[in-house]
Amino acid sequence: MPLPRLIPCLDVARGRVVKGVSFVNLRDVGDPVELAQHYSDGGADELVFLDIMATPDDESTLLHVVERVADVLEIPFTVGGGIRSVADASAIIEAGADRVSLNSAALATPELITEIARRFGSQAVVVAIDAGKGVVHTHGGRVATDIATVPWAVEAAARGAGEILLTSIARDGQRTGFDLVLTRAVRDAVDIPVIASGGAGSAQHVADALRVTDAALVASIVHENPAGLPGLRREIEALGVTLRPLKERV
Amino acid sequence: MSDDVVVVVDYGAGNTRSVCAALGHLGRSSVVSAEPSLIAEAPHVILPGVGSARSAMIHLEETGAAEALRERYAAERPLLGICLGMQLALQASEEDGGVKGLGLLEGLVVRLDAPRVPRLGWALVEPWGDAYYFAHSFVAESPDTVATSEGLCAAVARGSFLGVQFHPEKSDRAGLEFLASCLSRD
Numbered sequence: 001m002p003l004p005r006l007i008p009c010l011d012v013a014r015g016r017v018v019k020g021v022s023f024v025n026l027r028d029v030g031d032p033v034e035l036a037q038h039y040s041d042g043g044a045d046e047l048v049f050l051d052i053m054a055t056p057d058d059e060s061t062l063l064h065v066v067e068r069v070a071d072v073l074e075i076p077f078t079v080g081g082g083i084r085s086v087a088d089a090s091a092i093i094e095a096g097a098d099r100v101s102l103n104s105a106a107l108a109t110p111e112l113i114t115e116i117a118r119r120f121g122s123q124a125v126v127v128a129i130d131a132g133k134g135v136v137h138t139h140g141g142r143v144a145t146d147i148a149t150v151p152w153a154v155e156a157a158a159r160g161a162g163e164i165l166l167t168s169i170a171r172d173g174q175r176t177g178f179d180l181v182l183t184r185a186v187r188d189a190v191d192i193p194v195i196a197s198g199g200a201g202s203a204q205h206v207a208d209a210l211r212v213t214d215a216a217l218v219a220s221i222v223h224e225n226p227a228g229l230p231g232l233r234r235e236i237e238a239l240g241v242t243l244r245p246l247k248e249r250v
Numbered sequence: 251m252s253d254d255v256v257v258v259v260d261y262g263a264g265n266t267r268s269v270c271a272a273l274g275h276l277g278r279s280s281v282v283s284a285e286p287s288l289i290a291e292a293p294h295v296i297l298p299g300v301g302s303a304r305s306a307m308i309h310l311e312e313t314g315a316a317e318a319l320r321e322r323y324a325a326e327r328p329l330l331g332i333c334l335g336m337q338l339a340l341q342a343s344e345e346d347g348g349v350k351g352l353g354l355l356e357g358l359v360v361r362l363d364a365p366r367v368p369r370l371g372w373a374l375v376e377p378w379g380d381a382y383y384f385a386h387s388f389v390a391e392s393p394d395t396v397a398t399s400e401g402l403c404a405a406v407a408r409g410s411f412l413g414v415q416f417h418p419e420k421s422d423r424a425g426l427e428f429l430a431s432c433l434s435r436d
Contacts, residue, residue, distance in 0.1 A: 001364075001365060001366065001371075001400075002369060002370065002371030002372055002373040002384060002400075003371060003372045003373060003374075003381065004371075005371050005372065040422070045371070045372060067267075070267050070268055070271060071267075071271045071274075072271070074271075074272055074275070074419065074420060074421070074422050074423075074425060074426060075383070075420060075421075075422055076383055076385070076417075076420045093265060094265070094267075095267075096265060096267040096268060096271075098265070098268075098385070098420065118302075119301075119302075120300065120301065121300065121301065121302070121368075121387065122367075122368050122387055123368040123370060123385040123386065123387065124300070162368045162370065162385075162387075163368075163370060191365070191366055191367065192366055192367070192368065193366050193368075193370050193371070214366070214370070214371065215371070244372035244381040245380070245381055246422075246423075247380065247422070247423040247424050247427070248423070
């Protein structure tokens with residue numbers, strides 16, 4: 001297996017990185033390109049950008065951000081939020097993103113997973129699942145569906161998804177550790193990689209997740225201390241999880 | 251056009267933007283083109299790699315780029331293939347129900363037999379010793395393999411062609427160093 005990945009996630013609204021508590025009180029924390037560069041320099045293995053407003057007005061703003069990020073970043077990045085069609089996905093990928101993340105649109109139109117995978121390859125399609133009490137949720141985790149989490153992950157993989165981004169709603173933002181039971185259940189059921197998300201509060205939490213699955217998404221733990229990413233990597237490695245070796249800039 | 255412009259081959263799919271950005275970071279200008287004369291004559295040509303093998307080959311044949319790439323290889327001018335661009339240089343691929351490649355190098359491209367497919371993430375490449383970023387569902391089986399990653403083909407080389415399964419343009423500093431060394435070949 002490739003080395004486990006540490007993936008900072010940036011929430012974007014109207015072309016800026018924002019941070020909020022439960023999607024309210026959004027606070028501007030910076031320019032996406034500067035933050036992307038900063039995390040890349042700090043040893044991020046990959047980045048995820050989620051457009052949390054994802055209104056049609058924001059579309060060209062988001063594409064512009066994707067282009068600017070692609071021009072500075074030399075690590076892979078995924079863009080999600082508001083992608084509802086093959087045309088939406090194509091625009092994001094052609095602007096320079098490596099992968100798109102589908103959430104509600106994949107639930108509403110599962111064929112979309114297959115269509116994007118056929119055009120750009122499975123490695124370009126991430127299906128994001130917001131899970132709580134065994135079922136998939138929509139609307140940023142606020143609305144429960146009657147779709148069971150594990151069977152949906154299996155279906156997404158069968159339809160061509162190249163990776164599952166699995167968020168535990170209960171753990172999200174709590175910094176009490178990832179839901180390892182949920183993560184293991186989904187990972188055992190599919191034969192594509194799974195990114196654990198929701199709950200990272202310490203290096204120990206991340207190390208525990210990376211022993212169970214392929215990658216871990218981190219947000220507040222690095223946003224509150226962006227300078228701390230290299231330190232976080234060192235702590236994770238000291239706990240016995242081998243990350244990719246970083247090269248000094250020459 | 252100035253002499254040191256790198257030609258990134260356009261085949262209608264593929265994210266050429268990242269390859270050009272990485273070249274820019276090395277101080278090299280680039281042009282995305284399928285123009286046969288440019289592909290045959292430029293000092294450095296990169297065949298990038300995202301998309302499907304079948305549509306890539308159809309596009310390369312239709313534009314005359316395929317023939318220009320064969321000419322270039324025969325004339326021993328440097329050519330770098332990345333991911334799908336490396337796979338296309340071989341004889342054939344199992345992808346899309348079977349696709350004939352450029353046939354520059356011996357070998358076939360087969361569906362990846364790995365615990366998780368696509369194989370995504372950073373992995374060490376031996377004997378080179380650095381970690382690079384991989385994202386693939388198919389893999390080369392070739393006698394021209396010159397580097398491996400977890401036992402899988404990571405690079406092939408013969409004559410003036412060098413092909414890598416990983417994405418140097420997405421492989422941080424290790425990737426930039428790799429690209430810089432490729433561009434220093436004559």
